[in-house]
Amino acid sequence: MTTPRSPDDVSRREFLGTVAKTGGQSFLFGSLFVNTALLRLPQDVATAKAKQETEIGKGVIYGFVVDTTKCIGCGSCARACRAENNVPDGYNRTWIEQYTFYPNGEVVVNSPVGGEAGFAEPPTRNMPAELEKVQPVRGFFVPKLCNHCIDTPCIQVCPVGASFKTDEGVVLVDKERCVGCGYCVQACPFGSRYLNPDTNVADKCTWCYHRVTKGLLPACVQSCPAEARIFGNVSDPASKISHILATNRVQVLKSYLGTRPRTRYIGLDSEVI
Amino acid sequence: MHHYITEGYVLPNQAHIYWTTMIVLYPYITGIVAGAFIISSMHHVFDKDELKPVSRFAMVMAFAFLLFATLPLLNHLGHPERALNIMFTPNLTSAMAGFGFIYSTYLFILAVEIWLVYRTDIVHLYEHTKWPAMKAVYYVLALGVLDISKEAEEVDHKVMVVLASIGIPAACGLHGYVGFIFGAIKANPWWASPLMPVIFLLSAIVSGVAMVMICYIVIQWLNGREVDGECTHALIETAWYFLIIDVALELLELINHAYMANEDWTILKTLVTTKLFVSMFIIQILLGSVVPFFAMGAVVVFKKRIPAAARNLIGVLCGVLLLAQVGAMRWNVVMGGQMFSKSLRGFLNFEIDIGGREGLIAGIVIFALPFVVIFVFSRLLPLWGSVETFPKEWMKEKPPVRQPLKGWSKFTS
Incomplete structure (x- = not known):
């Protein structure tokens, strides 16, 4: 038996129906007022822009090889990067690490000001006092930069979608959208990212996206006198980088984290983390 | 952002600490929310009647702290004016993108629940307050709903039980989420751990219970009232x-x-x-x-x-x-x-900063704000029981003692 209803009574079904209808309408209506640019995903915007400017975006996948056996530790790359990209003091989009090995098995790692001034002085900063007079047995330099990972944790964690990957595999930050939470900085296993104190947004190596989409090389590659940095289109079998990748054994940093870096290394030592 | 003194080899971009006082404070605040809410729910949902004297207070405390849970985050953000991007363009692979939704859902549940718990008291105070200005305040607080018939109260109670039951997983979600933010960062060996959300949640409950306990005993002492053993x-x-x-x-x-x-x-x-x-x-x-x-x-x-x-x-x-x-x-x-x-x-x-945007003083001020809210609340509505416990001199006449509804009395008393 059903309870008699007065004309004012609204059944649950009718009530919920009305709520859903009016709610949906006001949501749609409200979204008209939301800046439509907000609803466009940054990768679409950037890729569209790149495609307008150049044909290079088509079928191109960029790659980067660091040949540690060639690096002479001059610091040109880091200086060029700072000049090209306006990198604030105290931060580095690329840097050079100096590894020095001592007979007792001690390894001293240094990167004074990111290695920008070169390594003319012997390593003193992180040197235990007892090693000061000891002749090192070997040493090498390792330039580092963003790995532009294929499965990159920085894009994964960005809460607002400000970190994104272009069609060419370059990992970028939309500085108009970034909220500056710093989560990507924490999530990057390589210390490639920083919060730019001038813009208060996340910042990082872009492989000089503004240059490479115009057919130029990244500033660090351009300025390297030792050809320790090789950049190019890995999907073109005729490119220099494809040749290098085909004829060398390469490694990536922290492969166990499964981020699949696109920056690959020749001559990496197990001490390099 | 400081350039800190380092020992050994620190990656150039890591000579800075990007998350400081505010990011310590934020889980601390949401932790107290979760813990206080659990105490309130232990009485409301799980019939732990010994906790009746603090159940309302615990709920108000949870609400007051939740109101300010976003403040440390906003103060930390490089671009707080873009904070709502997290809800406009949430990146669904990001754990953090859940924050806006989890937080606002929980805030909504808690606000509605408090309103329902206090609704009859608000109406009573509306009817009995001594000051005309306060009458308007209570009218607004009642959202214009002055019906406190038995039927209306019964509806209130039904909704309350449902909300309290959703509230518990929501409280756990809000805080477990915070732990996940850290625990899911594989780049940091000190954080990466599936235990992190559980530890955060349990310590949240500990801190919330502790805060309710301290406040209850100390406020009873200050007011010369007996502490319920x-x-x-x-x-x-x-x-x-x-x-x-x-x-x-x-x-x-x-x-x-x-x-x-x-x-x-x-x-x-x-x-x-x-x-x-x-x-x-x-x-x-x-x-x-x-x-x-x-x-x-x-x-x-x-x-x-x-x-x-x-x-x-x-x-x-x-x-x-x-x-x-x-x-x-x-x-x-x-x-x-x-x-x-x-x-x-x-x-x-x-080294912790004392002044500055993310310094110690800013942290203390933010942490003090919920207590200001609780104090203001205590001037408007009874914290420790129903309207009968409100100072008599604030009312024209003592409101009638209400007959508790059978089976639901724990909510309104």
């Missing part, structure tokens, strides 16, 4: 149980790191034995866990044989120690994870 006992007991599970998991986490001794253990070992020695072994473990474990354990074991004064004192002192424990735990996780470099070869010497 059964209630204090139940609070101590609850805090004790949760502390045991919490600390067991915290130690498990540390022991697991040490026993597995992965490549990162070398640096983590140095971290805990030097940089975090005081905050971890002295504050978090010794003073914050071992001491309250025995002191509160005595209350739990000896029950009524413990004199009331001693029990209250233990409640307050252990409450303070538990808050320190949880604060230290947040500090050790958040700051500890940034005091060593991902080069696994170097450390930062972090």
Whole structure:
């Protein structure tokens, strides 16, 4: 038996129906007022822009090889990067690490000001006092930069979608959208990212996206006198980088984290983390 | 942002600490929310009647802290004006993108629940307040709904039970989420752990119970009112149980790191034995866990044989120690994870700022704000019971004693 209803009574079904209808309408209506640019995903915007400017975006996948056996530790790359990209003091989009090995098995790692001034002085900063007079047995330099990972944790964690990957595999930050939470900085296993104190947004190596989409090389590659940095289109079998990748054994940093870096290394030592 | 003094090799971009006081404070605040809400729900949903004297207060406390949970985050953001991007363009692969939705859902549930709990009192005060201006305030607080017939109250109660039941998983979600933010960062060996959300949630409950316990006893003292022995006992007991599970998991986490001794253990070992020695072994473990474990354990074991004064004192002192424990735990996780470099070869010497946007003073001010809200609330509505407990001189006449609804009385009393 059903309870008699007065004309004012609204059944649950009718009530919920009305709520859903009016709610949906006001949501749609409200979204008209939301800046439509907000609803466009940054990768679409950037890729569209790149495609307008150049044909290079088509079928191109960029790659980067660091040949540690060639690096002479001059610091040109880091200086060029700072000049090209306006990198604030105290931060580095690329840097050079100096590894020095001592007979007792001690390894001293240094990167004074990111290695920008070169390594003319012997390593003193992180040197235990007892090693000061000891002749090192070997040493090498390792330039580092963003790995532009294929499965990159920085894009994964960005809460607002400000970190994104272009069609060419370059990992970028939309500085108009970034909220500056710093989560990507924490999530990057390589210390490639920083919060730019001038813009208060996340910042990082872009492989000089503004240059490479115009057919130029990244500033660090351009300025390297030792050809320790090789950049190019890995999907073109005729490119220099494809040749290098085909004829060398390469490694990536922290492969166990499964981020699949696109920056690959020749001559990496197990001490390099 | 400071350039900190470093030891050993620190990656160039890591000579800075990006998450500081505010990011320690934020989980601390949401933790108190979760814990206070659990206390309130233990009475409302799980019929733990001993907690009746604090159940309303606990709910108000949860609400007051939740109101300000976003403030440390907004203060931390490089672009707080873009904060709503997290809801406009949420990146669905990001754990953090859930925050806006989890937070606003929970805030909504809690606001509606408090409103329902207090609705009849608001109407009574609307009818009986001495001051005409306050009449308008109560009218607004009642949202113009002045119907307190038995039928209306019954509807209120039904909705309340549903909301309280959704509220518990929501509270757990809000805080478990915070733990996940850290626990899911594979780049940081000190954070990456599936235990992290559980530890955060349990320590949240510990801190919330501790905060309710301290406030209850101290406010009763200040007002010269008697502290309810059964209630204090139940609070101590609850805090004790949760502390045991919490600390067991915290130690498990540390022991697991040490026993597995992965490549990162070398640096983590140095971290805990030097940089975090005081905050971890002295504050978090010794003073914050071992001491309250025995002191509160005595209350739990000896029950009524413990004199009331001693029990209250233990409640307050252990409450303070538990808050320190949880604060230290947040500090050790958040700051500890940034005091060593991902080069696994170097450390930062972090020094807390006193002034400045993310300094200690800013943190203390933010932490004090919920108490201002609780104070204002206490002038408008009764914190510790129903309207009968409100100061008589504030009302024209004593409101009639309401007949509690059968089976639902715990909500309105």
